[in-house]
Amino acid sequence: xxxxxxxxxxxxxxxxxxxxxxxxxxxxxxxxxxxxxxxxxxxxxxxxxxxxxxxxxxxxxxxxxxxxxxxxxxxxxxxxxxxxxxxxxxxxxxxxxxxxxxxxxxxxxxxxxxxxxxxxxxxxxxxxxxxxxxxxxxxxxxxxxxxxxxxxxxxxxxxxxxxxxxxxxxxxxxxxxxxxxxxxxxxxxxxxxxxxxxxxxxxxxxxxxxxxxxxxxxxxxxxxxxxxxxxxxxxxxxxxxxxxxxxxxxxxxxxxxxxxxxxxxxxxxxxxxxxxxxxxxxxxxxxxxxxxxxxxxxxxxxxxxxxxxxxxxxxxxxxxxxxxxxxxxxxxxxxxxxxxxxxxxxxxxxxxxxxxxxxxxxxxxxxxxxxxxxxxxxxxxxxxxxxxxxxxxxxxxxxxxxxxxxxxxxxxxxxxxxxxxxxxxxxxxxxxxxxxxxxxxxxxxxxxxxxxxxxxxxxxxxxxxxxxxxxxxxxxxxxxxxxxxxxxxxxxxxxxxxxxxxxxxxxxxxxxxxxxxxxxxxxxxxxxxxxxxxxxxxxxxxxxxxxxxxxxxxxxxxxxxxxxxxxxxxxxxxxxxxxxxxxxxxxxxxxxxxxxxxxxxxxxxxxxxxxxxxxxxxxxxxxxxxxxxxxxxxxxxxxxxxxx
RNA sequence: GCUGCCGUAGCUCAGUCGGUAGAGCAUCUCCAUGGUAAGGAGAAGGUCGCCGGUUCGAUUCCGGCCGGCAGCUCCA
Numbered sequence: 141x142x143x144x145x146x147x148x149x150x151x152x153x154x155x156x157x158x159x160x161x162x163x164x165x166x167x168x169x170x171x172x173x174x175x176x177x178x179x180x181x182x183x184x185x186x187x188x189x190x191x192x193x194x195x196x197x198x199x200x201x202x203x204x205x206x207x208x209x210x211x212x213x214x215x216x217x218x219x220x221x222x223x224x225x226x227x228x229x230x231x232x233x234x235x236x237x238x239x240x241x242x243x244x245x246x247x248x249x250x251x252x253x254x255x256x257x258x259x260x261x262x263x264x265x266x267x268x269x270x271x272x273x274x275x276x277x278x279x280x281x282x283x284x285x286x287x288x289x290x291x292x293x294x295x296x297x298x299x300x301x302x303x304x305x306x307x308x309x310x311x312x313x314x315x316x317x318x319x320x321x322x323x324x325x326x327x328x329x330x331x332x333x334x335x336x337x338x339x340x341x342x343x344x345x346x347x348x349x350x351x352x353x354x355x356x357x358x359x360x361x362x363x364x365x366x367x368x369x370x371x372x373x374x375x376x377x378x379x380x381x382x383x384x385x386x387x388x389x390x391x392x393x394x395x396x397x398x399x400x401x402x403x404x405x406x407x408x409x410x411x412x413x414x415x416x417x418x419x420x421x422x423x424x425x426x427x428x429x430x431x432x433x434x435x436x437x438x439x440x441x442x443x444x445x446x447x448x449x450x451x452x453x454x455x456x457x458x459x460x461x462x463x464x465x466x467x468x469x470x471x472x473x474x475x476x477x478x479x480x481x482x483x484x485x486x487x488x489x490x491x492x493x494x495x496x497x498x499x500x501x502x503x504x505x506x507x508x509x510x511x512x513x514x515x516x517x518x519x520x521x522x523x524x525x526x527x528x529x530x531x532x533x534x535x536x537x538x539x540x541x542x543x544x545x546x547x548x549x550x551x552x553x554x555x556x557x558x559x560x561x562x563x564x565x566x567x568x569x570x571x572x573x574x575x576x577x578x579x580x581x582x583x584x585x586x587x588x589x590x591x592x593x594x595x596x597x598x599x600x601x602x603x604x605x606x607x608x609x610x611x612x613x614x615x616x617x618x619x620x621x622x623x624x625x626x627x628x629x630x631x632x633x634x635x636x637x638x639x640x641x642x643x644x645x646x647x648x649x650x651x652x653x654x655x656x657x658x659x660x661x662x663x664x665x666x667x668x669x670x671x672x673x674x675x676x677x678x679x680x681x682x683x684x685x686x687x688x689x690x691x692x693x694x695x696x697x698x699x700x701x702x703x704x705x706x707x708x709x710x711x712x713x714x715x716x717x718x719x720x721x722x723x724x725x726x727x728x729x730x731x732x733x734x735x736x737x738x739x740x741x742x743x744x745x746x747x748x749x750x751x752x753x754x755x756x757x758x759x760x761x762x763x764x765x766x767x768x769x770x771x772x773x774x775x776x777x778x779x780x781x782x783x784x
Numbered sequence: 785g786c787u788g789c790c791g792u793a794g795c796u797c798a799g800u801c802g803g804u805a806g807a808g809c810a811u812c813u814c815c816a817u818g819g820u821a822a823g824g825a826g827a828a829g830g831u832c833g834c835c836g837g838u839u840c841g842a843u844u845c846c847g848g849c850c851g852g853c854a855g856c857u858c859c860a
Contacts, residue, residue, distance in 0.1 A: 160791095201834035247788080338787040345786050345856085352855070380853095385795085393833075393851045496860090501785050502851090504858060516860070601860095616860070651860040684815040709817070717821035731819055743820060 142192040153271040156193055157183040163519045171195035172203045173320045182272055183321040188241050198359035208233035210322045211331050212240045217313035218259035229291040229341055241339055241350040257276040267326030268311040272319055274304045292316045330364040331357035370608050379660035380507040386665050397505045398511030399653055404673035411671050412652055413493055416517040419541050425489040427520055436461040441626050442470040443562045445594040451498045466498040469645055472520040473627040481631040487523035488530050508657030512672035515652045521644040532578035535646050539615050542648050545769050548604040555592035555599050562595050563622040572598045596622040606662040618645040665723045670766045677724045679715040680707045681731035688735040692755050699759040
């Protein structure tokens with residue numbers, strides 16, 4: 141046997157667990173499962189031949205999956221003890237959690253989770269060995285039928301001929317399962333049941349509705365605590381709570397899926413647009429504004445009619461159907477086609493920030509993160525095929541610039557041809573290869589996500605990581621050979637012949653609505669100064685300095701800062717508290733002393749006292765912070781750019 | 785869209801076993817002019833999501849619809 145800690149000769153039938161006796165203590169203690177010639181198996185699975193044997197711990201993604209999958213069995217066993225009538229369906233591990241779909245005799249609520257959890261703790265304390273057995277189909281069928289587990293019987297029936305049917309036994313509990321599993325229930329100490337939701341058996345509408353019990357588990361207590369803290373913190377930062385609280389935006393029943401931007405939120409929105417314009421102008425983009433509503437004819441040409449109609453807002457007028465645009469590309473194609481284009485004009489980069497509308501299914505709407513009306517920092521690039529790699533490199537450079545500003549690392553995913561696609565498969569393959577090649581050329585790693593491309597082309601999706609370590613899909617770059625053909629777009633090549641340009645659809649922030657929602661949660665409302673809707677608030681100590689306060693505020697506004705005055709007849713403590721709650725970065729306290737000296741007593745957020753300074757000195761300091769788009773303390777040192 | 789849950793004042797929530805509702809915060813008025821996270825007093829504020837049914841009477845029970853939440857599915 142070849143082991144990470146050397147080679148060993150052992151008799152046939154030796155178990156990986158036995159090999160661990162000679163392993164370093166840390167590995168021996170932490171190993172969860174073995175990998176024998178690439179196959180993940182139980183530590184108790186006898187070795188039949190010479191092989192390379194490795195061990196997985198909780199540090200390995202696959203190890204964590206096994207660990208959490210084993211926790212689902214712990215959950216199932218506890219449930220069967222408490223509710224013998226419960227019928228088990230399936231219980232897989234997710235990226236950071238697990239769930240088990242269960243049909244309870246009576247629906248349970250989240251209040252019941254603590255009881256189940258307590259029972260799980262008992263099973264874990266019993267430290268029951270988890271043992272694999274292989275059964276005949278008949279035996280498995282009979283067993284689960286007799287135990288009143290119709291879902292398990294159904295699964296048994298669907299296991300292909302020739303594939304072994306394995307069950308795992310821990311104490312009195314036996315579950316149908318492919319495995320592998322950790323060696324005993326005692327390994328699973330740090331777990332937490334999170335929530336209950338409904339789910340159809342096999343995820344098919346019309347099937348019986350089961351209750352999906354979510355939970356998570358970790359090897360170490362502190363990692364579980366950290367996970368739960370992040371969850372709780374995410375709840376506190378929820379943009380749906382903070383947004384209205386900070387006076388940024390709101391929603392009304394009258395327009396489901398469409399945000400109302402209040403003045404303060406709109407400041408944020410415009411600052412993001414400003415950042416985008418600033419960067420893109422430097423990269424040779426030209427901004428346009430095209431119509432919102434087009435005849436159905438256009439959507440038939442672009443392919444949206446066939447592939448995207450269900451998501452479009454359509455209406456009929458004078459016997460004709462019109463559609464509100466869900467994307468800008470067809471409009472930009474019309475613009476491109478207006479003139480005879482030379483190869484010298486390419487790449488032509490057309491940007492637009494106008495409104496888009498997509499009729500998302502009602503159940504998918506979610507605050508600003510998923511809306512029906514939104515704006516993108518959208519652009520369409522028309523180029524020659526030989527310009528693809530350079531142009532993609534340039535787009536990635538823009539991504540770096542923009543996400544660097546927010547200290548958000550990202551990773552890239554390449555999505556390929558979906559089932560519902562347009563055009564010739566060969567063109568798709570060419571486009572997919574070109575995207576991969578462009579990334580290779582600038583040395584950017586990426587992952588593959590087959591079948592997830594847009595209907596007109598493969599794409600690169602950028603997943604950014606926020607301050608809580610959560611990932612969000614934001615930027616997207618889509619390579620499209622189809623639409624230029626559909627629209628009959630041409631340019632005159634250097635040899636005088638007409639050729640079809642290639643198109644790149646790209647957005648960096650993505651939906652600005654969505655991105656604002658992400659930022660609210662990323663910063664927990666504590667925006668960097670350049671984004672803060674109110675950058676400073678002048679607070680008066682008594683009525684007699686109100687005039688001076690207004691004067692100082694006017695001077696700061698004239699300098700280009702967003703400033704409010706709080707001259708209410710309240711105590712300074714209350715005004716500080718209110719400004720702190722509103723997350724105003726600078727509080728400028730003004731009393732008789734400051735009024736006489738022409739100064740401001742500057743208090744930064746979180747109570748830091750910066751002392752008294754003149755109005756001009758504060759303006760200079762603040763403007764410098766705005767211009768540099770500096771980040772607030774906690775994020776300032778964070779690694780930006782690529783996450784690999 | 786589907787399943788489950790929810791919808792009472794601007795916000796957070798209590799309450800009515802069927803007899804048209806209450807607290808805190810916010811708002812307004814008055815007193816207090818107070819130096820770094822809540823000064824005091826008073827007032828005003830609700831077609832109890834919408835429509836229908838049952839009932840002498842519905843915010844409460846029933847049904848439908850709308851919206852929200854957790855998921856499923858889908859995705860910027």
